Amino acid sequence: MTLRRFLIVFAFGLVSILLQGTVFRAILPWWLIPNFVVLGAVFLGFYEGTVIGAILCFILGLQLDLAGAQLLGPWAGALVVVFGLVSSMQTRIFVDSPLAASITVFACSLVASGVYLVVAYQFKKSVIEVASFSVSEAIVTALIAPLLFPLLRLVLATPETVRRRAPIRR
């Protein structure tokens, strides 16, 4: 079961990278491209607040690092921080509300970019020059979050994780 989940999350990461890096980049301006991987990490924080969820987030981040081809670790660290934040607050946020989902994803996207910036800056000072991208990315990612969460629930969540959150919705 864990291996299956690992493979699903790995495939989700690959599809996200393909969409962000090839498909959308060819048809949309750069400021309209969302970060699906951050969205996945937030979703895992909500629905898989376990040790396995933390490892899955790390793997998602590592995939993003590998796609960047320069440093391994900054995105992995950033997504683990996002996961830690969301999983610690998961029972206090009504994720089924589109507004709550959007605000959470917006904040988490900024946090992820912030952590990435701080970690990457230690090794590549010039990364600070492109930090302004993070705001538009956070806005676009937040806007699509309410649309994609139901889809992610079908793909990434297991019946067990959905059941675990069930009492909160009542």
Add this chain to the structure above:
Amino acid sequence: MAAAGDQRVRVAATALGLFCFALFLSAYSARRPALAGVGTTLLGEILRPFQSLYQTSGSKAVGFWDGYIDLLAVRQENENLRERLKTLESRNSELLEVQSENERLAQLLAIKKEHSLDGVAARVIGYNPTNWSQIITINQGSSAGVAVGSAVVDGFGVVGQVISVGPHSAQVLAITDHASGIDAIVQGGRARGIVEGTGEQRCRWRFVLVQDEVKIGDRIITAGLDGIFPKGLLVGVVTQLDRERDGLFQEVVVKPAVNLLRLEDVMVVAKNKLSADAEIGASVGSKKLAAEAK
């Protein structure tokens, strides 16, 4: 309740441990870039078939949508004519695509002849998924002779350099990436400096001495002494100039000659010839310096 508390502690401890591991990994990969290269190559090889498929089928899909789906709504009596029109449009679209490709390849060939370059033609199949770096994926790798450090050009000028190579794909660091730096000179002048990326679609030409003569509209070309880029390739055009700054250097903004957002065909320059050029260039440069010193 206690079990839930334990679970939270376990998750927090795991997240903290993974974050520390990520920091360690960052430090380790910063010192050993080859480590990132290995993983990137592997991921690139997994993604390459899908990226290539998208690149080849994307334009056809758009053509299908425009040419076929719209036709479903027309009246019955016009169907034959519209079918014919569709066929002709599709053929025309294909011909236009071939013509456009022909023009791009002709430009590549021209730059290849003009600078006597040896290299491999490649197609751009993807870009970096985030905006934090400007990295391009091409569909040729080590099996076609592409090597790390090879220069990449298109019909208009310099695109960047190869930073990671897989068997059938390679990653190119674009000149607009903030980590990129190219030794460059002004065409027909003596000013020299390093063209650095800004992360946006423009570059900065740094370390240009205040007394050097530079004007807006000047063409910046590669100096050819870095062993990566052959001499004389167009890097970009000066668009902004700030000579009023205190200090030794002036601030120069350069617009790249290449539109990095609309790249399709590029050429990866073979490294062996460049190394020889760089040696000759360095030797000529040192002789010039020696002569100037005398």
